[in-house]
Amino acid sequence: MSTTATIEAEASLLALKLQNGQIVSYKSNVAKDTGEIPIVDIQGIFSDNIEDRKAVAQEVREAASRIGFFYAVNHGINPEYKEDTFEQARRFFALPMEEKMKVWTGLMPNEYVGYHPLKGYNRNQRKYNDLSEAFNWAYDAQFDPGAVDKDRPSISIWPEDLTGFKQTLYAYHSQLLVLARKMTQIFALALHMPEDYFDEYVKRPEAGMRILHYPEQEASADDQNGIGAHTDFECFTMVTQDDCGGLEVLSKYGEWVRAPPVPGALVVNIADCFMRQTNDFFVSTVHRVINKSGKERYSCPFFFGFDREMMLEPVPSCVSEENPMKYPVMSSGEYYKWRANRAKNSEY
Ligand SMILES: O=C(O)CCC(=O)C(=O)O
Numbered sequence: 001m002s003t004t005a006t007i008e009a010e011a012s013l014l015a016l017k018l019q020n021g022q023i024v025s026y027k028s029n030v031a032k033d034t035g036e037i038p039i040v041d042i043q044g045i046f047s048d049n050i051e052d053r054k055a056v057a058q059e060v061r062e063a064a065s066r067i068g069f070f071y072a073v074n075h076g077i078n079p080e081y082k083e084d085t086f087e088q089a090r091r092f093f094a095l096p097m098e099e100k101m102k103v104w105t106g107l108m109p110n111e112y113v114g115y116h117p118l119k120g121y122n123r124n125q126r127k128y129n130d131l132s133e134a135f136n137w138a139y140d141a142q143f144d145p146g147a148v149d150k151d152r153p154s155i156s157i158w159p160e161d162l163t164g165f166k167q168t169l170y171a172y173h174s175q176l177l178v179l180a181r182k183m184t185q186i187f188a189l190a191l192h193m194p195e196d197y198f199d200e201y202v203k204r205p206e207a208g209m210r211i212l213h214y215p216e217q218e219a220s221a222d223d224q225n226g227i228g229a230h231t232d233f234e235c236f237t238m239v240t241q242d243d244c245g246g247l248e249v250l251s252k253y254g255e256w257v258r259a260p261p262v263p264g265a266l267v268v269n270i271a272d273c274f275m276r277q278t279n280d281f282f283v284s285t286v287h288r289v290i291n292k293s294g295k296e297r298y299s300c301p302f303f304f305g306f307d308r309e310m311m312l313e314p315v316p317s318c319v320s321e322e323n324p325m326k327y328p329v330m331s332s333g334e335y336y337k338w339r340a341n342r343a344k345n346s347e348y
């Protein structure tokens with residue numbers, strides 16, 4: 001089956017068909033600095049005073065419903081975790097191809113874990129394949145300080161002879177997991193729901209993480225992406241960037257907006273499960289990376305979503321008789337499996 005590359009939709013609009021079936025249009029392929037992505041100081045989420053937590057939730061509500069992206073600062077995670085993770089990323093991606101292919105994601109049907117080779121995908125049907133490689137791993141109850149079920153097996157695959165690799169990556173994963181559960185409560189407040197509304201959904205969360213390596217790109221942005229335009233699958237993502245830049249976000253006005261690194265910040269973005277559950281109130285915004293920094297870029301997204309067993313029922317504050325649910329209800333697990341398969345299918 002052939003899918004759309006960049007097509008001339010109208011006289012001056014460009015369009016893309018995404019892996020989730022959505023068609024998006026934009027005015028120009030050139031990104032701008034518009035300052036549309038807000039910086040949210042999230043320190044108040046740790047306060048014992050509900051009013052402090054609600055104040056952060058209000059800013060999150062605005063960002064999540066307008067552009068679907070924000071920078072979270074004062075999140076409390078020691079920057080050493082990031083540095084240690086990037087050191088492991090450099091070590092892993094420098095391995096010979098045959099070593100990396102021992103944990104190839106193709107060995108794990110229906111799952112997104114393992115190694116995704118350089119130029120393995122062409123998400124937007126560009127002239128050259130996407131110039132990035134990645135290693136993904138999944139939630140492991142052994143490394144979850146809040147685990148309800150420590151013996152639950154994890155689905156990840158790990159390289160054998162890389163001492164300290166798994167431990168270092170999970171050290172950061174655990175920190176982000178704790179923050180993500182807290183942020184889930186803030187998202188509940190942001191939706192004008194009780195703070196514990198999603199607690200049951202995240203006891204056994206979907207909490208995948210990945211390290212990515214983007215070599216310096218020589219081809220033009222019209223001919224190649226680092227990672228092509230896409231939306232994420234889960235509820236929300238927290239991205240750790242290095243200082244190269246290159247992340248771009250598609251605004252609802254059809255403009256590519258740069259999301260440059262902000263020191264110490266995590267980039268938080270809404271993903272498709274949250275958009276579905278909030279009946280499009282939260283927006284899962286299309287994004288991509290093009291590394292024109294002249295340096296090797298590394299990044300580390302943490303994807304947080306609901307227990308695979310839970311149904312993606314609409315959030316009550318987001319539906320009404322006048323605004324009925326737009327999406328069929330399915331379990332998170334069914335949705336992830338569908339998306340993982342589409343993402344790994346090179347036709348898209
Ligand atoms: O590398 C980044 O900054 C973002 C990567 C990304 O969007 C993804 O892996 O889904």
Ligand SMILES: [Fe+2]
Nearest residue numbers: 230231232287
């Ligand atoms: Fe993404």
